[in-house]
Amino acid sequence: MNNASALLQVQGLTFSHPGRPVFLDWSACVGAGATLVCGGESSGKTTLLRLLAAELPPNAGSLRLGQVVLADAPQAYRRQVFWADPRSPAMDALIVRAWLQGLPAQYSEWNAPALATHLDGFDLHPHLDKGFYMLSTGTRRKVLMAAALASGAPLTLIDEPVAGLDRASIRYLCQALADTAQAPDRALVVAHYEALDGVPWRAVIELPELD
Template sequence: MPSPSPLLQIDSLRFAYPEVPLFDGLSAQVPAGATLVLGGDSSGKTTLLRLLAGELAAGAGQLVLQGVALQSAPADYRAQVFWGDPRAVTLDEQGVRDWLAALPARYPRFDAAALALHIEGFELQEHMHKRFLMLSTGTRRKVWTAGALASNAALTLLDEPVAGLDKPSIQYLQRALAAVADEPDRAVVVAHYDALAGVPWQATIALPDR
């Protein structure tokens, strides 16, 4: 069972784009298991994940992941986080197999057995020899999600992970997230506009529509 103590503590987070305030004193606790960031378009879901990843700098507030504060030890904090954009052009020339093979060096708790299950579950076998630029939007996201889930990073951030996925892949993703909900030493934070069926969310961060 997940630990009752939060893996990630969000304290009084403030952030605004020019003339567009998003968060003013946002506080939340992210426990082990699966957490849902719930909100509609323009509610700030992606921005919040970028803040949690340390990719964007907050105007105020503090993020502490397993006792490591982003503000005082940014490298150590980010080393515990899996985050990225599967649409990034920097992935285009990378081979799928090579990209996946490089992940264990970045994530010491990487689970090769879990990766094999995700490759099968997302039906990625026929794409392993390809480069990312050869993949459809949905397949590209499935490869990235397989790596993210297998990373075993203390904090894994998934932004709209069903975008471009076919129905069987969505159903597999729901089962994979349900399995993560029982893991005691990692948090998977999913940003989506509704609650994915069958996922036992340990916590929900609801963002107001704007």
């Protein structure tokens, strides 16, 4: 991909967990549309999303999103990213409806009609007044993905999207990803062990399994 057409540019990314290297001088360009990050259980998919979200600091390397370099303007970079870790307990005490109502203030391109569509498509209305701690694994993921797709964020990161989802929800998810991937100014980066049917993947990033 031509660097000029990339929304996200990663150069020389290096990161290690204590005593365990994950990325060494890793570079990539991510354009608009849907990009699949695939690999086995220990390949670093979630770690990569956390690095791209600026949730984890790299040991070395640079990230540029649009015209914003993370090291130069970390807050401006993070304002362009949607990332919500489905495994994190940080939101457990929050009420789903209240959390969703607070998101438009964080994302300048928030799409309220899109959120309404995704709430319907994922059948989430019965869960809006529950705390996140009350949600099943699949329902929690559906709430986070509805918000991600509605956020309008230039870089939207989604981790293991089908965990706990029923077949109807997976079908809706694939259609929603395909529709959102048509936006010319959004990069959807989805981490999963294989491609999802019906999603027009612009690129596939394969991560080798770590030793």
